Amino acid sequence: MNKAVFLDRDGVINEVLTQRVRFVNKPSDFYLLPGVGEAIKLMNDLGYNVFVVTNQGGIGLGYMKESALEKVHQKMKDDLKAFGASIDDIAYCPHKPHAGCACRKPKPQMLLDIAERYAIDLAESYMVGDREPDIDAGREAGTKTVLVGNREESSIAASMQFTDLLAFSKWLAGDSI
Incomplete structure (x- = not known):
């Protein structure tokens, strides 16, 4: 079985709001966020x-088409390639909020x-997000959960919290932060 890091996109990988x-x-x-x-x-x-x-x-909601999303994701991959970094796959939900999917x-x-x-061992994997729905999805899937960012919502019960994705990855590597 393989181990994985699942990343939310907006607010974890890239700027939003x-x-x-x-x-x-x-x-x-x-x-890309720093x-x-x-x-x-x-x-x-x-x-x-x-x-x-x-x-x-x-x-x-009709604000964008799937073809535009594919172009955004291609830009993300291209931007990451400049660092020698890669994403193995991208999953997205195209449905409206509250659609019940x-x-x-x-x-x-x-x-x-x-x-x-991908034969992922969820118990040995992490879900990284900046909002409660990300953490809830990770918990329900059986991953360890990581909240990143400086949100004031202290009620989000993640397994661990870091200021950003780099701090988490250094922790994964065993570096002190």
């Missing part, structure tokens, strides 16, 4: 499969599907 970017609906809206390229490269070097699991309700986080279906496809 900042002065520069409100939502990421086209490649020109996509900006340290993300180095963090994912380190995860790759440590032998973790790295997957992105992201809710993309903008598709269901099985794939939208906080439900764990995206993680479970990837785990089956």
